[in-house]
Amino acid sequence: MYTKQTTIVNRTGLHARPGLEFVNAAKxxxxxxxxxxxxxxxxxxxxxxxxxxxxxxxxxLNKGASVELSAEGPDEAGAVDTLVSLIEEGxxxx
Numbered sequence: 008m009y010t011k012q013t014t015i016v017n018r019t020g021l022h023a024r025p026g027l028e029f030v031n032a033a034k035x036x037x038x039x040x041x042x043x044x045x046x047x048x049x050x051x052x053x054x055x056x057x058x059x060x061x062x063x064x065x066x067x068l069n070k071g072a073s074v075e076l077s078a079e080g081p082d083e084a085g086a087v088d089t090l091v092s093l094i095e096e097g098x099x100x101x
Contacts, residue, residue: 009084010077012045017097021068025098026060032093033057038080040090042066045073057090 015021021029033040043054044066055062057076068074074094078086 008077008079009087010075011087011091012049012073012075013091013094015068015070015072015074015094017100018070019100020070020072021066021094022064025100026064028098029090029093030058030060030063032089033086036078036080036082036086036089038078038083038086040076040078040086042068042090043075043077044068045075047073049073051075 017025019025040057041054042057042063043051046052053066055066057063076087076090078084080086
């Protein structure tokens with residue numbers, strides 16, 4: 008399993024267009040990918056499959072939310088690194 012933490016930086020969070028871009032990127036990988044919303048102490052509040060737009064959008068990942076991405080499978084590092092990069096680049100909404 009490969010895991011990284013990051014913070015949502017774009018102004019709209021992971022909703023609508025950015026959420027769909029995130030999910031479509033996740034679907035390109037064969038690994039099982041999970042996104043978890045973290046509280047201020049780094050504990051998981053809620054988690055879901057990074058490949059489900061319904062689940063990702065309903066997690067309410069607004070600007071400033073801390074998230075942890077984890078993946079397990081043959082392309083786990085590439086999956087997590089790609090998704091973390093998308094989040095940190097702000098999906099073009101910075």
